[in-house]
């Protein structure tokens with residue numbers, strides 16, 4: 001038995017030297033270790049051995065089986081390595097093969113518009129300021145000359161956290177915070193989220209973005225307001241837009257004006273988008289009310305200003321021709337990928 005096994009091992013070692021590829025190894029594995037392989041058959045024969053001989057022969061056979069497995073494995077690894085080297089040598093790398101495309105994200109249309117607006121005002125010498133989204137009633141209303149019984153203060157319209165604290169309903173409170181801290185001259189814009197308890201429909205969302213601007217100095221006039229905002233409209237919507245300043249009312253400005261742009265669809269002729277008026281409203285503006293200046297300790301005799309506030313969603317809707325504000329918040333990639 002011992003001799004037989006030795007013979008088998010020798011045989012396999014010499015056969016392994018002749019092996020050329022993985023298939024040859026597999027053949028050898030079947031030949032020796034397969035169900036009808038030489039070693040397997042020898043193991044099966046153990047039953048016919050005498051009780052004395054069996055343990056020793058069994059041990060020997062099992063050990064040999066493991067050795068053969070090991071030899072096959074070593075050869076297999078060696079051949080795999082060789083084959084890989086051969087393959088790499090033969091295979092010139094094709095650098096012209098196009099790479100796999102990564103799925104690239106796109107900027108959100110609101111971010112695009114905010115960035116564009118920011119750049120316009122930065123180029124005009126405005127600085128960026130920031131204020132909190134969770135705001136005191138004082139800054140959101142009181143200091144802006146919005147009286148206690150004003151409908152905007154109704155908790156039906158605003159998200160109140162308690163009697164004094166709410167989610168800001170506009171970015172105008174940042175004007176107050178800046179004026180409290182700084183002396184004129186001031187040229188600032190602020191960009192941020194605002195919240196109102198509006199039921200969502202095609203033009204209302206409970207959260208939206210505003211851009212607010214304020215310039216305070218000694219000789220600021222309504223002409224400055226018109227000049228700056230006309231430049232803004234021409235840069236964001238194009239030079240062929242007409243701009244109109246329509247008298248309006250805001251508690252914190254006097255005089256106040258709403259800014260209209262000639263309809264982007266019908267160019268002023270009148271269509272459904274502009275309610276057949278030829279104009280689209282894009283923002284509120286005005287000169288800071290003396291009452292507000294007094295609140296922050298500015299002398300209304302010495303200083304004058306202009307201020308404005310607009311909704312980013314509204315600007316984006318007009319600029320990109322989007323007819324439902326909810327599209328901005330639904331994260332539908334079919335919509336978002338277009339920008």
Ligand code: DAH
Nearest residue numbers: 170172284285286307308309
């Ligand atoms: N805060 C106003 C709003 O949310 C917009 C506004 C109007 C801001 C006139 C201003 C302004 O700074 O001067 O409706």
